């Protein structure tokens with residue numbers, strides 16, 4: 001009975017093993033179909049688990065964590081769940097995790113074949129033991145050595161290995177655990193040890209056979225190539241011998257030269273062949289194989305070298321190339337690797353700029369602020385010291401190279417996911433953003449990278465990133481990623497930096513630091529006007545303050561005058577009453593338009609002055625003035641050094657001789673230079689000049705003061721010998737152009753455009769800011785005339801396009817993050833310097849303490865009544881009468897000369913000159929030269945005939 005039972009069980013087992021028919025559980029009537037179904041379902045589930053876990057484990061990547069965290073699809077083919085499962089299983093079991101899919105697959109296979117659950121359970125337990133054993137072996141053999149991102153044996157392997165090592169030490173553990181693994185494998189896979197041994201032997205033999213066949217083929221190839229070569233060589237030797245023989249034969253002397261040439265050619269070919277053979281000899285490993293039959297004597301052979309090219313064709317190609325007599329040994333030994341399209345380093349290089357390293361290093365010596373004497377105040381103007389600004393102890397943080405490299409990896413992985421291959425070549429950390437220089441492989445369209453900004457922003461968990469594709473002049477794509485910790489750039493550091501000290505020019509602006517942490521300064525004189533845009537809170541006002549303060553720290557009120565327009569009545573009112581101001585801060589947009597008109601008039605006046613004195617620009621004019629002043633001369637004195645030839649009228653009717661006429665003309669000229677009633681010795685006050693308040697800060701005698709009151713008696717004032725004065729620079733700052741454009745759009749637009757076009761040479765510069773860069777505010781006319789622009793963060797790509805002709809400003813971070821564009825330089829990203837309100841008030845307070853400004857409020861009335869000081873063509877105009885009196889004492893006059901002498905606006909002076917021309921007082925226009933004056937003062941004889 002027992003035997004029969006045993007036979008039945010055996011035959012059942014055999015059937016199961018053969019897979020003939022499924023084994024049915026006994027003792028359950030009518031349960032067969034349901035059990036069969038359950039098994040099938042179980043088998044499918046197990047198979048799915050096997051495939052899923054296998055796929056998840058095989059495509060596991062440690063970078064996926066970052067991508068998933070940023071909502072990006074991971075590289076794992078089973079998605080985020082697959083990544084998490086694989087990550088947990090690898091962490092738990094290490095390499096032995098790979099046993100899992102095999103175990104599950106085997107179990108599924110068994111169920112399909114109808115194996116009873118009992119066998120499946122035993123097999124599952126055996127797989128579990130196998131897994132643990134492999135984990136333990138993994139830890140024992142590979143812990144800390146395997147180049148993978150999970151522990152080789154996992155947490156379980158590490159624990160078991162430690163326990164086993166405690167019992168058997170390392171080698172004992174290795175034997176015990178290997179034995180356990182083999183036993184588990186035998187049970188799990190239901191195989192005999194012989195089968196395993198046989199399988200291992202078969203695999204080994206197959207590998208060896210494959211290697212042997214490969215080697216034998218290689219040797220055959222090599223031999224046939226060598227044989228071919230040597231045959232060629234022998235043929236060529238024969239040809240050479242024949243050619244030499246021919247050359248030596250006396251009977252064919254006529255062909256001797258040709259033969260010798262041929263022989264030389266053959267000899268050359270042989271030498272080349274020698275070279276070719278040098279790179280085509282047996283590899284070292286051939287020595288260990290069966291020697292090849294040698295057709296020629298061994299000693300003729302060159303010493304053995306390692307073979308480089310395997311194919312005879314390759315060898316010929318190599319021969320055609322410039323000879324490489326001794327290829328480096330290691331080059332020959334290296335496995336043949338397909339060269340990358342670009343020589344790209346696999347690890348990015350982190351480049352820290354010297355400025356970053358020297359951040360803590362401050363300029364030790366401070367320049368002594370130049371003092372500046374004022375005439376009337378008798379005081380000395382001292383530009384403010386940077387001590388008025390807060391000192392900040394910058395603690396340099398260690399560079400987090402791991403985090404930088406991790407970010408680089410995420411960038412590369414994200415781009416790769418979107419089909420863009422390449423590497424990060426350099427990483428340049430800065431105070432606020434870090435620049436990653438990505439080098440794509442050849443053929444990648446850069447626009448594709450630009451379009452991935454959102455994906456990269458998400459992958460990096462960044463607020464915004466900016467892509468510069470390509471960085472001009474570098475041949476790489478720049479990806480600017482904001483730093484987790486932003487450093488503040490302090491104005492004090494910028495003003496004390498070498499860069500600011502070295503910044504030439506009269507109107508230096510310390511803007512901040514570029515992305516490498518190097519102080520970034522520009523010269524407003526060169527720009528020569530600046531358009532600034534930025535949304536509310538982007539740092540525009542702080543930026544304007546740093547620019548204004550940069551100039552106030554450098555220049556005295558005599559050298560630089562400012563007009564500030566602040567319709568918002570918030571930002572610039574802090575500067576009220578500093579001595580540099582030409583006007584109180586203008587808050588009324590109507591008055592602002594007039595102030596701009598005054599600037600246009602002043603520009604015209606200056607243009608005429610420059611033309612009259614033959615000066616290219618304000619710098620050259622001021623240079624000339626300085627020279628004349630040092631020589632105690634005026635421009636007129638200078639002209640007298642080469643006086644124009646004058647007509648001398650000889651009064652023949654009165655019997656005058658030529659000499660007498662010349663003497664008379666000289667006397668008249670002298671009388672004209674020193675007319676009667678001249679009070680040159682009198683002071684300004686005796687001439688009726690308006691006395692200035694004792695504490696008023698006025699311009700240096702060297703500089704003209706645009707706010708100085710006009711002379712009440714221009715004739716008397718002219719008779720003083722006044723040395724010429726330099727003209728100060730004038731900077732017009734407008735904070736909120738939109739408000740002005742709403743009030744007087746056409747007037748403001750035309751004034752700004754005219755100033756922007758022509759004011760550069762005359763030393764008038766504009767800084768215009770707006771938070772609304774729409775085309776009705778920044779019109780085409782304004783935009784075209786402001787080549788230098790700064791943009792802080794803007795709301796949209798479209799706004800960015802308006803200001804910097806491209807995208808980028810919408811990706812800025814705010815808080816002083818800006819893009820600077822000049823006519824000559826590409827767009828540069830700069831972190832603006834910060835100055836607090838307290839610091840600003842301290843500096844302004846210091847400036848105010850030194851004296852009060854003298855405002856010329858008539859500037860704001862410039863266009864009222866269409867005149868500067870009185871009516872226009874009014875016949876009763878007393879200004880005109882004064883002007884006639886003044887001009888009658890001149891020999892030549894120009895609009896600017898009249899403007900200067902009488903402190904008139906350009907339009908007024910021009911009208912007076914036109915009227916004088918109509919009335920025959922002055923001659924017609926004479927090109928750029930002054931007009932001739934045709935009258936003399938009452939009682940004087942005119943030197944000009946027939947007048």
Ligand SMILES: Nc1ncnc2c1ncn2[C@@H]1O[C@H](COP(=O)(O)OP(=O)(O)OP(=O)(O)O)[C@@H](O)[C@H]1O
Pocket residue numbers: 488489534535536537538539540541542543771815816817831832833834835
């Ligand atoms: N360079 C900077 N560094 C650090 N923080 C800055 C910087 N510039 C501005 N900020 C921060 O941003 C805030 C807003 O700056 P700011 O007032 O200059 O903006 P705005 O563009 O002028 O805005 P609004 O047009 O509303 O006046 C400041 O209070 C300051 O906290």
